[in-house]
Amino acid sequence: MSTVHGNLSGLKPDQLHRLGKTYRRRVSAHEVLSAELAAYLTGLSHEIKRQIGVLISRGGVVEDVFVGDERGVVIPDLSRYRLGRTALRGVRMVHTHLRNEALNQDDLTDLALLRFDLIAALGVDAGGRPGTMYLAHVLPPNPDNRVYEVWAPTSFHALDLHLSTFLHSLDEEFSRLRSNHHVNQDADRAILISVSEKHRVVQEESVTELRELAASDGIVVLDTVIQRLQTVHPKYLLGQGKLKDVVISALHRGADFLIFDQNLTPGQTKAISEITEMKVIDRTQLILDIFSRRAHSREGKLQVELAQLRYTLPRLADRSTALSRLTGGIGGRGPGETKLELDRRRIRDRIALLERQQKTLVKQRHQQRALRTRHNYPVVALVGYTNAGKSTLLNALTHNHCETSNQVFTTLDTASRRLRLLTGKEVVLTDTVGFIQKLPKGLMGAFQTTLDELNDADLLLHVCDLSSPTLDDQLRVVSSVLSELSLTHIPRLLVLNKSDRVDSTQRDTLAYRLSGIAISALNTASLPPLLEAIDNHLQTCAVDALALQNT
Template identity: 40%
Template sequence: MYQQRLPRDRLLTAEFAQRLGAVGATLKPQSVSAFVNRRGQVIRVAIGNPMEAQIPLLELPRQGAERLSGIRCISTQYSTREPGQKTLLAMALQRLDALVTLHVTGEGSVGKQGRGAAGFVSTVHLSHLVPAAGDRWSVSPPLQLGAAIEENFLDLVEGLESEFSRLYSARQVDGKRDRAVLVGLLTAGHTQDQLEERLSELELLVDSAGGDVLEALWQRRDTLHPKTAIGPGKVQELALLVQDVGANMVVFDRELSPSQVRTLEDRVGVRALDRTEVILDIFAQRARSRAGKLQVELAQLEYLMPRLAGRGRTMSRLGGGIGTRGPGETKLEMERRGIQRRIALLQKQVNELQAHRRRLRQRRQQRDIPTIAIVGYTNAGKSTLLNALTASDAYAADRLFATLDPTTRRLQLDADTPLLLTDTVGFMTELPPQLVDAFRATLEEVTEADALLHVVDLSHPSWLEQIEAVDKLLDDMTVATGPRQLVFNKIDRVPAEQQTLVAEKYPRSLQVSATERLNFDTLLEVLGRFAQRATLKAV
């Protein structure tokens, strides 16, 4: 079959159809599927229907919502019924140019050039994808073999791709940004509102990383599927959605195992990322100082180490045989060994950075200047509050993880009361452990502060859950025993009724607006009391 060659402008020939039909008749009731490219070359022949014999999505030569794969499938079927749902789904998943189903009779013969006293193929069904909304594919009524042979293949695919391209251009987003589909899982113990909040936060993360979210889907599961996190049916739905919207990645709302990432990429055909990888990417983009870059690289390498296997053909093993065995190392092992050396070097440099910052803190403590750390959920307005209090110009933006490196500024409350305010990296629910470890030098600014200002974005719909997330992270750290002050920020964006309810629920809290400088007098009084307490304690 691999030696057969089809004309460029024809779906198939009588000779090819009867030869494939003869194989199908021999193997009944098993199907046989042949995949042919647009040059007319047979690139794959396998026993099984198009779903069982399908080409892995990552191996398809053409991909994208605006075009087809450039491959057609010709498959045998030992009945005259039209192709089943699974067969048509395989056509859609692979974005085949066309699917030709040959209905094989019980007996026949093939002579020279494929002609015999009785052919093996009785009728043919021709199926192809449909660009318009509604039905995903079109299936012809039973055709005689001669009618299928006369079908102009090039006119068919060119017309389909022209329409697909037109529809794709109509919804096209910025071509320089990644296009993502979000995937959420509603597991036991969580509510629909919590899932929606996770997906909303994940969308903000993707946007901060430089991507556009095109669609989102979710599934309710008691436990995660060990191979794909979501179920097999949902994986197929995800693959079709990725094709429909033209996404080039899928992003999950939880951490995936290395094997889950590899399986998902094979079955969906695009990159599969988890929440941790998106956060690491944001940190890599935002790191400006040498210290920040060191810690980000360390976190990324620690995340990458268990995920090396399957990361592209460059990680595959060397072939066995003469001249390839050498010392016995594989490319994968060499890559892992190199990363381990780099991790050890970065760890040493981070330790040196940690010691350097400890010396700086000791100098500040020797001058008896109290230090207060500003902590809180990412994008709560910590940097804006620091700038407003100290009249400084530290970088602040309405985006997640705008601040990575600790920023310390001096605040002179009065002639005799200086104070140091330190802005820290924003916290987040389920912050990747690699980041917590890598940023321990940064977080030590929190652990050794005389007091903490816990800043909360009161305008955020999940401000209560954010308070709980930050409190949990702080409780898990070896934090100094100094007091914590809850400060609700952005009160200019919420109604007075909500402010009243919050004041009743948290009577010792403060409510301010960093941008409008509201209630700063009360905040400065609290800071003054913290400074006096820290000074007396030092004495």
């Protein structure tokens, strides 16, 4: 006999046995509840003075039986009934109300959060017989933004509803609206959330960047939620009540993800995931997912996997659906402690192996750099904010065809090409991964071998997007990262790219204020002044180095 869940303390063996026999009952697919099962539940509920709930599949099978107290029930784990791509869960929830009362707000919140086919409260009359029937169901997206509809109360025996036909039409309406609103049905859909004590303008700029990250990862953004709070909730960020409202709205709009602009602690991820089965990720996880898609070289893939595992390990004890996107199922709910420890050990072993492989790559890079030194090739490294146009500039200067796109983090793998200056002098031009605000420190650590290339550079070309509305912030972020990498001693030349996107007055003003060279990587006619500046800087560096040797 299947297990009865919930508040069973104090019940007699005979009562427990009769509760268990509820699983044997069958309901027609065309009715919410059979008259036989309704009388059985109300009579037993009246006897034990507790609410009784059942989950019934569309095929009419009683899937779960659970007992509450006189005021409510606690719904058991629903992991068996995954939502997937469907709007409804495929089971209906029916429970008794001892005082024949209507559905309350908790019932309706459960309906909206858990996406039952419908929720029903069956009133118990004074004699323990079925009384009034109260029904509600979720609504497809609509102009009024109504999440659910509550039906008018009716006597159980007077209820006239052909359930299978009703649910079929509801499914079709959900599917029709989803196909109308989303061109790519296979794309993930997300709600972006920012919760911070910072000014709203600052949050909006950060969320705009988060939207670009999501687009780069192939995610369709349905909506954004920005909350400025005096104090961020330590567990849920924006408070449990508001979080439930956001989750209900996200589910109503067909979202698969909640993406937080703030990096979540393991405890916060766990707490939020206990409220919703939607995937919950933060900015770091989104960046990691982009990196995992974009890394092509063996070294790039190694560095991304290392960063992912370092991120996952401390969160393994608080496993949830939030990790499934990165770990391919390691983050599933409900494993035993033995399995958990096994996963931890495997991840630690894998990290150790990757770190050994990384050390080997470091040695190989040292050998390559030594070879360049023997050939006396100066190294010029491109650095800058992501999507500033570094790879496009590399292609324009060296007549190459490295991958470019108008998306963040197109380049993850280091690319080095030979560049001939106007004087005929040859240098090595190196492209590196772009920087971004709130760049995870673990990610910087994993990409240390790539960033080590910058240590041997004779000149850094700091490429920025002159047309960006957050130009000053991006310049600050890049300078901060270079400082963290202890690269401030290397000469730097500021390259103001995408100057074709601003008017000439703004271009000249910014070039003067920032002491940079305005170019457009798409217009080769604008590049000679940059080549000349590179040559002059390298000559100055060579003179300074010679003077230093003679002192």
